[in-house]
Every structure is written in C-alpha cells, then in structure tokens.
Amino acid sequence: MISDRVKSNLKRTFFQSLLPKIGLVLLVSIILMATFAPLLATHDPTRTGYYDEQGAEYPPIGHEYTGSIAEDGEIVEITVEPTSEHILGTNNVGQDVYSRFLYGARVSLLVGVLGTIMALAIGVPVGLIAGYYGGRVDDALMRVADTMLAFPALVLALALIGVFGESPVMVPDPFVMIGLADGMPEAIPIPGTVTIVVGLVSWVWFARVARGEALAIRNEEYVKAAKSFGTSDRTILLQHVLPNSLTPIIVLATIQIAVIILLEASLAYLGFSGTTLSWGYEIERGQDVLRTRPWVSMFPGIGIVLTVIGVNLLGDWFRDALDPNIEGEGR
Amino acid sequence: MNVGKFLLRRVLQGIFVIWGVVTIMFGLRAVSPGDPATLMLGEGATQELIEHVREQEGLNEPIYVQYFDYLQGLIVGDFGYSWRSNREVEAMVIERIPATVELAVVATIVAVVIAIPLGVISATRRNQPSDYGATMFSLLGISTPNFWLGLMLILLFGVWIGVLPTGRRAVGFGEAMVTLVQYGSATGLITWLQHIALPAITLGTYFTALITRLTRSGMIDELGKPYVTASRAKGLPNVLVRYKHVLRNTMIPIITVLGLQMGTLMGGAVITETVFNWPGLGLRLIDALDARDWPLMQGIVVFIAIAFVTINIFVDAIYSYLNPQVNE
Numbered sequence: 001m002i003s004d005r006v007k008s009n010l011k012r013t014f015f016q017s018l019l020p021k022i023g024l025v026l027l028v029s030i031i032l033m034a035t036f037a038p039l040l041a042t043h044d045p046t047r048t049g050y051y052d053e054q055g056a057e058y059p060p061i062g063h064e065y066t067g068s069i070a071e072d073g074e075i076v077e078i079t080v081e082p083t084s085e086h087i088l089g090t091n092n093v094g095q096d097v098y099s100r101f102l103y104g105a106r107v108s109l110l111v112g113v114l115g116t117i118m119a120l121a122i123g124v125p126v127g128l129i130a131g132y133y134g135g136r137v138d139d140a141l142m143r144v145a146d147t148m149l150a151f152p153a154l155v156l157a158l159a160l161i162g163v164f165g166e167s168p169v170m171v172p173d174p175f176v177m178i179g180l181a182d183g184m185p186e187a188i189p190i191p192g193t194v195t196i197v198v199g200l201v202s203w204v205w206f207a208r209v210a211r212g213e214a215l216a217i218r219n220e221e222y223v224k225a226a227k228s229f230g231t232s233d234r235t236i237l238l239q240h241v242l243p244n245s246l247t248p249i250i251v252l253a254t255i256q257i258a259v260i261i262l263l264e265a266s267l268a269y270l271g272f273s274g275t276t277l278s279w280g281y282e283i284e285r286g287q288d289v290l291r292t293r294p295w296v297s298m299f300p301g302i303g304i305v306l307t308v309i310g311v312n313l314l315g316d317w318f319r320d321a322l323d324p325n326i327e328g329e330g331r
Numbered sequence: 332m333n334v335g336k337f338l339l340r341r342v343l344q345g346i347f348v349i350w351g352v353v354t355i356m357f358g359l360r361a362v363s364p365g366d367p368a369t370l371m372l373g374e375g376a377t378q379e380l381i382e383h384v385r386e387q388e389g390l391n392e393p394i395y396v397q398y399f400d401y402l403q404g405l406i407v408g409d410f411g412y413s414w415r416s417n418r419e420v421e422a423m424v425i426e427r428i429p430a431t432v433e434l435a436v437v438a439t440i441v442a443v444v445i446a447i448p449l450g451v452i453s454a455t456r457r458n459q460p461s462d463y464g465a466t467m468f469s470l471l472g473i474s475t476p477n478f479w480l481g482l483m484l485i486l487l488f489g490v491w492i493g494v495l496p497t498g499r500r501a502v503g504f505g506e507a508m509v510t511l512v513q514y515g516s517a518t519g520l521i522t523w524l525q526h527i528a529l530p531a532i533t534l535g536t537y538f539t540a541l542i543t544r545l546t547r548s549g550m551i552d553e554l555g556k557p558y559v560t561a562s563r564a565k566g567l568p569n570v571l572v573r574y575k576h577v578l579r580n581t582m583i584p585i586i587t588v589l590g591l592q593m594g595t596l597m598g599g600a601v602i603t604e605t606v607f608n609w610p611g612l613g614l615r616l617i618d619a620l621d622a623r624d625w626p627l628m629q630g631i632v633v634f635i636a637i638a639f640v641t642i643n644i645f646v647d648a649i650y651s652y653l654n655p656q657v658n659e
Binding site for chain 2: 153156162246286298
C-alpha cells in the first residue's frame with residue numbers, strides 16, 4: 001500500500017530539512033516519557049502533601065493541617081518552589097509538578113490518538129460512501145456534515161459532556177502491576193466521555209476529505225473496469241477506493257491528533273475532563289496561584305506546546321512527502 | 332447558474348443546517364439528566380410548586396409537542412426563558428453580543444494584518460532567515476493552547492511588567508467612541524484598547540499562525556504556475572504580478588478556510604472570555620452549562636450557528652465574486 005515513491009519521498013523530505021528531525025525527536029521523547037512515567041516519576045503524582053521551608057515533606061502523612069502553620073509553630077507550605085526534592089515544585093494541593101507533568105503526557109497522547117481513531121472510524125466510511133454513491137446519499141450525508149461544522153467543536157463537546165457526564169475510565173498501569181514502580185498509582189483515569197466526544201466532533205473533516213477522494217476515484221478507469229466485471233460496491237470501496245485515498249487521510253489524521261490534544265486540554269481547562277492528571281486541568285488549577293506560583297501553570301503548558309509542535313512537524317513532513325499536489329519543498 | 336439562484340440555494344441549505352443544530356440541541360436537552368422544574372426552582376421547592384411549574388411550562392406535554400412549541404417560538408424570535416434567572420433568552424444573548432463581536436473582530440484584524448504580509452514575505456524569500464522566522468512563529472502559534480497563552484500574557488504584561496490589565500472589559504467600543512466624539516477625550520478609547528489587547532492577541536494568535544501558513548503555501552503554489560512566468564516574461568513588474576494576481580488568487584481558498592474556521596474562532600472565544608473574565612457570549616455559555624440552564628445554552632448555540640451560516644453565505648458570495656467560475 002505504501003509505494004516506493006512514497007517511501008523515497010518520505011526519506012528525501014526527512015533529510016532535506018531540520019524540522020522533521022526536530023519533530024521526531026520531540027515526539028519520541030514525549031512518547032517515552034509517557035510510557036515510562038511511573039519509572040521516571042519521583043513522587044506519586046496524586047499524593048498531596050505539606051512541606052517545610054526546605055521543601056522536605058513536613059509532617060508524617062495522615063496529619064491534617066488547616067493553615068500554613070503547623071502545631072509546633074513551624075511554617076508549613078503546600079505549594080513549594082522548585083527544590084532538589086521537587087524539581088519543578090509542587091502545585092496548590094502539594095502534588096509534585098514534575099511527576100504530574102510525566103503522567104499528563106499519558107492523558108494527552110492517549111486521548112489524542114484514541115480520539116483521532118474515533119473520528120477516522122466515523123468520518124472515513126461516511127465520506128467514502130457519500131462520494132462513491134453520490135446523488136441523494138451524498139446530499140444527505142453532506143448536509144449532516146454541514147450541520148456538524150456549524151457547531152463549534154468545543155461547544156458541542158461541552159454540551160455532550162454536560163449530558164453524558166465525564167465517566168473516567170481507570171487504566172491499570174503495567175509497571176506497577178509487575179512490581180517495577182512501587183508507590184505509584186495502580187491505575188490512572190483516562191477521560192472516557194471526552195475521548196469519544198472529541199472524535200464525534202472531529203469526524204466531519206475526515207468525511208470531507210474521504211468524500212473528495214472517492215469522488216475523484218470513482219470515475220477512474222480501473223474502478224469502471226472492476227464494476228463491469230460485476231465486483232460488488234463493498235469490494236470496490238475497500239480494495240480500490242480506500243487504499244487510494246489513504247494518503248490525504250493519513251496527513252489529516254496526523255494534524256487532527258494535534259487539534260484533538262488541544263481540544264482535550266481546553267475541555268480540561270474548563271473543568272470538563274474526568275481526570276485531574278490532564279495538563280489542561282493542571283493549568284486551570286495553577287491559575288489561582290498564578291501571581292505567586294507561576295510554575296504550576298507554566299510547566300504543563302510547555303508540555304502541551306512541545307507535544308503539539310512534535311505532532312504538527314510530523315504532519316507537515318507527511319504532507320510534504322505524501323501530498324502529490326505539493327510534492328515536497330522543491331519545485 | 333446565476334448569483335441569485337446560487338445564493339438562494341445556499342440560504343436554504345443554511346436554514347436546514349440551523350434546523351439541524353436546533354434539533355440536536357433539543358435532543359440533547361431531552362436526554363439530559365435532571366428535572367427542568369427542579370432546576371428552575373432550586374432544591375427544596377415543594378412538590379406542588381414543581382408540579383405547577385411543570386404544567387405551566389408545558390413540561391408534562393409529550394416530547395414532540397414540546398419540540399414543535401420550541402420550533403414555533405424560534406421562528407418568531409422567542410427563545411424562551413432562562414431556567415436560572417427567568418429572563419428572556421433573546422435579551423441575555425443580545426446583551427452579550429457586542430463584547431464577543433468586538434473581541435472576534437479585533438482578533439481577526441490583528442490576525443489578517445500580521446499574517447498576510449508575513450506569509451507573503453515567507454513565500455517570496457523562501458529558505459531565508461525571514462522565512463524561517465515566520466515558519467517558527469506560525470508553528471508555535473498553531474501549537475499553543477490559547478488559554479495557556481492568555482495566562483502567560485497575563486503573567487508577563489499584567490503581573491511582571493504590570494502595564495496591562497489582567498481581565499474584564501472596562502468599557503465598550505461604542506461608549507469609548509461616544510466619549511471621543513462628544514467630549515474629544517481619548518481616555519475611553521485608550522482604556523478600551525488596554526483591556527482588549529491581551530484577549531485579542533490570545534484569540535488571534537492561532538488564526539495569525541494559520542493564515543500565515545495558508546498564505547505561504549498558497550503563494551508558493553501560485554508562484555509556480557505558468558501564468559506568473561508568462562506575466563514576468565511579458566515584462567510586468569514583479570510587485571504587480573505578486574500583489575495583483577498571485578495574492579488575489581491565493582486569497583480565494585484562504586477566505587473559504589477562514590469561513591469554515593469561524594466555529595474554531597467561537598470556540599476560542601469561549602476559552603478566551605473565560606481566561607480574561609470577558610463578559611461575552613462564551614462566558615455566558617459556560618455559566619449556562621454550569622447551571623444546566625438549557626434554554627440559555629440552546630439560545631446561545633443556535634445564535635452561534637446562525638452567525639456561522641450567515642458568515643459562510645457571505646464568504647460564498649465573496650468567493651463567487653473573486654472566482655466567477657463558480658457561477659457557471
């Protein structure tokens with residue numbers, strides 16, 4: 001399915017420019033970070049705490065303090081500056097910002113990829129069928145797509161989450177299960193509704209692209225030939241139309257991962273997430289202490305930016321290499 | 332097909348789209364948990380009162396009757412009453428429109444004014460430092476979540492440097508202009524500018540980046556076409572070719588993309604208004620969501636859809652003007 005021409009294009013555009021290399025390095029680092037989060041983390045990302053002036057955990061766990069001063073008069077802080085113990089400081093409930101940064105990458109990448117798969121699974125069949133059959137089917141499906149476009153994705157997502165709730169899904173952590181990462185959470189919550197909803201609001205873009213491709217391909221000689229042999233529509237769609245429209249769909253899917261990661265972060269920022277481990281949620285939490293403790297918001301934001309830059313650079317590379325209309329950078 | 336017919340078809344399609352949005356929102360409300368009468372009256376209302384309100388609001392009617400009642404209301408501009416504040420939804424939407432429109436317009440102006448020259452420079456000086464700079468900027472712009480950008484701008488300009496306010500809309504553009512014209516005082520306008528600067532940059536950055544990218548790649552495509560070589564061979568000055576022909580042809584697809592991205596702009600406005608406590612439609616929508624105030628939510632979403640459809644019909648009109656082939 002991946003022709004030699006495509007392979008050589010991918011190779012050529014990769015070595016031609018610095019940007020795809022940066023994108024790949026960024027993305028691989030973030031994927032590694034997300035995968036090995038329990039091994040790299042210095043603290044349980046969900047554990048809250050109190051700290052003395054040096055940033056060391058102050059009281060034995062289990063004690064409860066209401067103010068910022070402990071019983072014996074020593075000053076106790078919840079949100080501490082970056083120290084050797086907490087290299088990126090702690091957030092406003094005393095959780096380790098660095099460890100949460102690592103786990104946040106898991107949420108971002110999982111929702112980005114799963115949401116895009118959702119959107120692909122709905123959009124591509126709809127688009128192919130609309131473009132291939134044309135006529136009434138096409139009209140009806142495209143009007144539905146228009147309606148979806150008139151909804152700001154964020155607004156529709158908010159309304160859907162409002163109706164269906166957040167329903168987080170607990171995903172068990174393999175490293176903890178095999179005993180390599182004691183003291184880390186046994187399972188982390190992934191926002192269930194959000195993952196489905198970001199797919200539901202993004203399928204239209206895939207439908208539009210798939211439709212355009214199907215429209216162009218259905219009049220090709222080989223499709224007409226296949227039809228004249230009595231090949232079923234299903235077979236033609238799956239064996240001819242789909243493979244030949246894959247290139248722009250792959251390019252779009254890559255870009256869409258970036259869009260969905262940003263959408264998830266926005267939803268979490270607005271308080272509709274289902275997991276407190278999301279970078280977007282952490283940024284919202286840091287907003288309360290922005291003036292005095294800017295690192296709480298700053299680091300998760302950097303995480304989002306780097307992840308999305310990585311995905312976008314990869315998307316640009318694919319587009320330059322795969323899209324025959326642009327044909328790399330050289331023309 | 333002539334322009335009139337073309338536009339009429341688009342308007343009919345637009346009405347269909349708005350009907351779709353209305354129906355989806357109504358459906359979501361119908362399946363959403365929680366009893367409207369209880370939401371309206373708050374916890375602790377007596378059963379009699381709840382029953383009374385249900386009867387009065389037609390909530391005991393079958394769902395399809397409620398649906399047609401709602402549609403009927405919409406046609407005459409009656410969006411119903413907010414469950415939370417019991418005010419007319421139209422009024423609650425209309426009073427918030429100026430703030431959002433101001434924000435969206437300023438953001439779009441900022442985006443267009445920066446992005447198009449940047450894209451042109453980038454495309455005409457390819458692989459030179461200015462091109463790399465523009466490319467890096469646009470990459471950062473499409474990759475930065477706007478709420479985080481907003482917070483960082485607040486931190487930088489509002490807290491550390493301390494030159495700009497960190498939120499709120501102190502004065503509307505209309506009032507600012509009135510003070511300028513009537514009293515010859517620019518203080519209102521300056522206050523307005525100070526307050527809108529950071530929100531507009533926050534909302535506009537993504538679009539600046541997007542338009543820069545589109546302009547760059549569109550220009551590069553166009554510059555490679557035979558007519559450019561031909562015009563140059565004919566002796567037309569480079570500037571004329573670039574700006575009169577190439578840029579014009581580049582703008583056609585960009586305008587279409589921007590029309591379709593109006594939804595993203597509205598989504599961005601919801602976020603930006605939340606970050607800056609900007610009293611527009613977006614902030615009202617979030618409040619309505621938090622309060623599960625469905626009539627208000629529906630009203631705002633339907634209004635956004637109407638705006639989206641209208642803008643896109645305008646875009647189509649501009650498109651058919653710029654590219655007469657569409658009408659043939």
